[in-house]
Amino acid sequence: MSHHIVEVQDLTYTYPDGTGAVRGISFRIHHGESVAVVGANGAGKSTLLLHLNGYLTPQSGTVRIGDFPLTKATLRDIRRTVGMVFQDPDDQLFMPTVYEDVAFGPLNLGLPQDEVAQRVQNALARVGVEHLKERPPYKLSGGEKRAVSIATVLAMSPDILVMDEPSSNLDPRSRRTLIELLAGFQHTKIIATHDLDLVLDLCPRTIVIREGRIMADGPTRAIFENDQLLAESHLEKPLRLQACPVCCRHPVDEAP
Amino acid sequence: MANIESALHDLGYLDTLAAKDTTIHRLDPRVKVLTAVVFALCVVSFDKYVIAAMLPFALFLSLIMGLGDIPAHFVLKKLVLVSPFALLLGMFNPFLDQQTLLYLGPMPISGGWLSFVSILLRFCLTVGAMLTLIATTGFNGVCMALEKMGVPKIFAVQLLVLYRYIFVLMAEGQRMYRARTLRSFQGRGAEMKTFAHLIGTLLLRTLDRAERIHLAMLCRGFDGTIHIRRVPRLTARDILLFTLSNVILISMRRYDCSLLLGQWLTGLVQ
Numbered sequence: 001m002s003h004h005i006v007e008v009q010d011l012t013y014t015y016p017d018g019t020g021a022v023r024g025i026s027f028r029i030h031h032g033e034s035v036a037v038v039g040a041n042g043a044g045k046s047t048l049l050l051h052l053n054g055y056l057t058p059q060s061g062t063v064r065i066g067d068f069p070l071t072k073a074t075l076r077d078i079r080r081t082v083g084m085v086f087q088d089p090d091d092q093l094f095m096p097t098v099y100e101d102v103a104f105g106p107l108n109l110g111l112p113q114d115e116v117a118q119r120v121q122n123a124l125a126r127v128g129v130e131h132l133k134e135r136p137p138y139k140l141s142g143g144e145k146r147a148v149s150i151a152t153v154l155a156m157s158p159d160i161l162v163m164d165e166p167s168s169n170l171d172p173r174s175r176r177t178l179i180e181l182l183a184g185f186q187h188t189k190i191i192a193t194h195d196l197d198l199v200l201d202l203c204p205r206t207i208v209i210r211e212g213r214i215m216a217d218g219p220t221r222a223i224f225e226n227d228q229l230l231a232e233s234h235l236e237k238p239l240r241l242q243a244c245p246v247c248c249r250h251p252v253d254e255a256p
Numbered sequence: 257m258a259n260i261e262s263a264l265h266d267l268g269y270l271d272t273l274a275a276k277d278t279t280i281h282r283l284d285p286r287v288k289v290l291t292a293v294v295f296a297l298c299v300v301s302f303d304k305y306v307i308a309a310m311l312p313f314a315l316f317l318s319l320i321m322g323l324g325d326i327p328a329h330f331v332l333k334k335l336v337l338v339s340p341f342a343l344l345l346g347m348f349n350p351f352l353d354q355q356t357l358l359y360l361g362p363m364p365i366s367g368g369w370l371s372f373v374s375i376l377l378r379f380c381l382t383v384g385a386m387l388t389l390i391a392t393t394g395f396n397g398v399c400m401a402l403e404k405m406g407v408p409k410i411f412a413v414q415l416l417v418l419y420r421y422i423f424v425l426m427a428e429g430q431r432m433y434r435a436r437t438l439r440s441f442q443g444r445g446a447e448m449k450t451f452a453h454l455i456g457t458l459l460l461r462t463l464d465r466a467e468r469i470h471l472a473m474l475c476r477g478f479d480g481t482i483h484i485r486r487v488p489r490l491t492a493r494d495i496l497l498f499t500l501s502n503v504i505l506i507s508m509r510r511y512d513c514s515l516l517l518g519q520w521l522t523g524l525v526q
Binding site for chain 2: 050053055076079082083086088090091092094095096097099101103104105107109110136137138139152153156196
């Protein structure tokens with residue numbers, strides 16, 4: 001369990017209909033790093049994420065997670081190492097009750113019953129939704145569903161968390177709770193999002209993707225100061241970094 | 257689409273009822289499923305002109321509903337909603353079978369009418385029993401019991417997932433319907449053709465979602481088997497109540513209680 005490195009090299013992926021979604025992407029993410037993947041709609045973020053847990057296998061190039069290259073033989077280990085949180089919690093929560101949903105992964109790992117119960121308990125406590133244990137997922141609010149989705153992944157004790165738009169459809173308070181929760185995690189985090197203010201809070205490093213290629217990879221603050229790059233990638237400077245519309249003063253420089 | 261909305265609401269209401277805590281709710285799901293099956297078998301196995309002998313079963317069902325704190329108006333409403341099926345089944349009986357079987361005072365009653373009423377009664381009893389079963393056990397409880405009793409796991413899981421996603425599907429259909437209604441005027445845009453497109457889109461979306469759900473399962477180590485929660489062990493109380501209720505049901509089937517009561521009462525009067 002020493003190095004949870006995510007290494008992608010010259011990855012390309014073309015969909016059967018001929019759309020080149022990923023066209024030669026390389027990066028290396030180190031243990032404990034928190035990295036944002038940003039870009040326009042259809043830039044290839046989701047396709048890239050689907051490679052990180054082996055749902056898609058590289059058409060060319062390689063993906064390495066920790067000590068394993070991504071192949072059919074290592075799939076099981078990789079899925080156990082990489083926890084994936086989907087954009088729509090209704091896709092992720094498919095069991096009749098919250099408890100069973102969180103237990104789904106650990107049971108598949110073949111863990112004994114009492115260990116499973118312990119893990120479910122811990123995961124639910126970690127995201128603060130123990131009281132929802134017996135509820136059916138379709139009766140939860142958006143924020144609760146998101147929290148439970150994260151718990152389902154935590155129960156597998158992954159080393160790397162991959163999230164697709166974690167803050168979408170959340171009210172500001174739930175979004176803030178989520179950010180605080182994620183900030184407390186020690187895992188390596190890879191977050192695809194359009195919420196650049198969230199990136200500013202959580203990810204010291206940002207990768208900008210445009211049309212399947214990496215436009216920029218570096219410190220978040222430097223990337224968000226680059227107006228031209230942001231405009232070309234269909235992005236906008238986070239509100240917090242923009243001049244105040246009332247007093248026209250630029251924000252006081254604060255460390256990200 | 258008000259009826260889809262209310263159907264969705266009613267499904268949710270069944271779950272609310274199932275979350276109550278009464279003597280009936282606390283029984284093991286298997287006991288309730290088996291008893292409901294025995295109940296239904298007894299009712300449908302009566303001869304086709306029988307009415308009075310079935311009435312004790314109605315009493316039994318009302319007793320269970322009362323103990324389970326299930327509001328009668330909810331069950332009655334559901335019965336009325338699905339009754340057209342039974343009405344359709346039996347409505348020609350009075351015309352086809354005109355042989356007079358009994359006299360109610362001076363009025364002759366034909367066998368057709370008797371069997372028609374009998375069909376309706378059977379229908380109300382069996383559907384009512386199933387509704388009561390789900391309202392006191394919860395759909396998930398029923399599925400778990402079925403699995404435990406030897407129904408192949410794949411069916412139990414299918415049912416569970418079906419129930420989980422019926423809410424999502426209906427909500428999605430409802431949103432699409434609403435979107436269409438808001439942009440159709442005076443019947444234009446509300447033709448059958450757009451409806452076909454609507455259904456088609458819904459199917460495609462469903463397939464997409466199925467793929468995403470499968471992906472979510474794979475990400476958490478899904479290998480073809482779903483582990484569903486075990487129902488707890490049977491207690492002595494479960495077994496006792498199961499035996500008691502089934503003895504009552506079977507004796508009600510065996511002996512015509514209404515007739516016996518009638519004879520006893522007339523004997524008392526004389």
